[in-house]
Amino acid sequence: MNRTTLVIVLLCAAGRVAWASGYSYTVTDVGSLVVGRQSGGYGFNSAGEVVGKGFVNSVQYHAFLYCGGTIQDLGTLGGNYSTANAINGAGQVVGQADTISGASHAFLYSDNQMQDIGTLGGSGSSANAMNGAGQVVGQADTISGASHAFLYSDNHMQDMGTLGGSSSSAWGINDAGQVVGGSYTASGNCHAFLYDGGQMQDINNLGGMSASLAYGINAAGQVVGEAWTAIKYAHAFLYSGGRMQDLGTLPGGPSSQANGINSAGQIVGSAHTVSDASHAFVYDGGTMTDLNTLIDPLSGWTLQYANGISDFGQIVGSGINAAGQQHAYLLTRVVLPGDANRDGSINFKDYIVLEANFGSTNATWIQGDFNGDGVVSFKDYIVLEGSFGKSVPEPATFSLLSLGCLALVRGRHG
Numbered sequence: 381m382n383r384t385t386l387v388i389v390l391l392c393a394a395g396r397v398a399w400a401s402g403y404s405y406t407v408t409d410v411g412s413l414v415v416g417r418q419s420g421g422y423g424f425n426s427a428g429e430v431v432g433k434g435f436v437n438s439v440q441y442h443a444f445l446y447c448g449g450t451i452q453d454l455g456t457l458g459g460n461y462s463t464a465n466a467i468n469g470a471g472q473v474v475g476q477a478d479t480i481s482g483a484s485h486a487f488l489y490s491d492n493q494m495q496d497i498g499t500l501g502g503s504g505s506s507a508n509a510m511n512g513a514g515q516v517v518g519q520a521d522t523i524s525g526a527s528h529a530f531l532y533s534d535n536h537m538q539d540m541g542t543l544g545g546s547s548s549s550a551w552g553i554n555d556a557g558q559v560v561g562g563s564y565t566a567s568g569n570c571h572a573f574l575y576d577g578g579q580m581q582d583i584n585n586l587g588g589m590s591a592s593l594a595y596g597i598n599a600a601g602q603v604v605g606e607a608w609t610a611i612k613y614a615h616a617f618l619y620s621g622g623r624m625q626d627l628g629t630l631p632g633g634p635s636s637q638a639n640g641i642n643s644a645g646q647i648v649g650s651a652h653t654v655s656d657a658s659h660a661f662v663y664d665g666g667t668m669t670d671l672n673t674l675i676d677p678l679s680g681w682t683l684q685y686a687n688g689i690s691d692f693g694q695i696v697g698s699g700i701n702a703a704g705q706q707h708a709y710l711l712t713r714v715v716l717p718g719d720a721n722r723d724g725s726i727n728f729k730d731y732i733v734l735e736a737n738f739g740s741t742n743a744t745w746i747q748g749d750f751n752g753d754g755v756v757s758f759k760d761y762i763v764l765e766g767s768f769g770k771s772v773p774e775p776a777t778f779s780l781l782s783l784g785c786l787a788l789v790r791g792r793h794g
């Protein structure tokens with residue numbers, strides 16, 4: 381078959397009925413520390429290492445680190461409980477763990493050692509996020525007993541202050557050192573903040589929203605979180621370019637919260653459905669989609685919470701698996717054979733990529749080497765032809781129904 385013939389074949393393929401049976405993500409069960417016990421996934425890095433907490437008996441839970449199919453108990457600071465909230469590219473883990481005295485303290489786990497990073501003079505602290513440079517943020521009790529957002533760097537815990545009220549907490553930090561969280565104001569409302577260059581800025585400017593909390597920030601300084609309306613339901617928000625935008629809810633659901641955003645601006649979180657279930661969502665291109673519609677329904681999973689999304693499109697969270705147990709999960713985007721530009725559709729854009737690189741050696745997927753033999757050849761055309769016209773499922777149609785009566789969602793983790 382010469383190339384002209386192939387173009388004709390592809391044109392004919394394009395006229396066929398669109399492929400409709402694919403799924404956008406595969407689900408990896410992170411497992412549990414003890415067989416039959418629950419786990420939750422709260423953070424991960426680009427290497428696919430996942431951290432969270434797993435029950436070790438009916439009441440106690442420990443921080444875990446999952447890597448390549450193996451799950452490791454990170455222990456505690458001497459007490460009964462610990463939770464890991466974030467891991468960076470260097471494999472450093474942060475969270476909070478009980479000490480022998482029963483106080484919960486922020487920890488930094490590095491080189492197989494869990495280190496107590498202390499408090500701001502009070503009894504307790506917790507670490508919620510960390511960036512690539514190892515800077516840690518969270519909240520810690522002060523000498524006066526108030527809980528303040530902190531920034532921990534170079535073995536020093538700094539009090540970030542508040543927006544004028546009694547307490548604050550920090551939930552996200554990017555590699556530029558910008559920090560987001562929530563703080564009480566002098567008038568007693570909790571407002572999302574962006575901390576940049578030593579200044580804590582109130583970013584609660586969404587019309588009609590009386591309170592807000594920020595949970596995540598990407599490299600471009602875009603912030604996500606949740607904001608409460610006058611009718612006491614939280615909605616996921618995106619703060620970008622000085623403006624806070626309501627991201628809405630799943631169709632018919634009353635509430636949502638956004639937990640993570642990657643450098644491409646894709647957002648994940650959780651939202652209540654019309655039937656009062658908590659479902660993980662991805663927000664991309666202006667649409668909020670229930671992640672449960674983007675996995676194989678035969679997997680048996682119900683994805684309840686999504687806590688982070690990587691620049692590669694991997695998602696970490698917690699849900700109910702086919703055995704009925706709540707486990708941490710890792711979602712990996714399915715790349716369709718022939719999708720050279722990875723936009724979820726196999727069409728002439730991919731053909732043009734392959735055409736441009738035809739005959740190249742030491743080639744990669746994005747250059748058109750779909751069969752992995754290193755050469756862009758007719759074998760790759762055949763792969764492309766076999767998928768031509770296919771695409772991942774379209775996001776569910778967004779519709780607004782009457783609001784249900786549901787409890788307020790609070791806190792980042794499910």
Ligand SMILES: [Ca+2]
Nearest residue numbers: 719723725730
């Ligand atoms: Ca494509």
Ligand SMILES: [Ca+2]
Nearest residue numbers: 749751753755
């Ligand atoms: Ca090839």
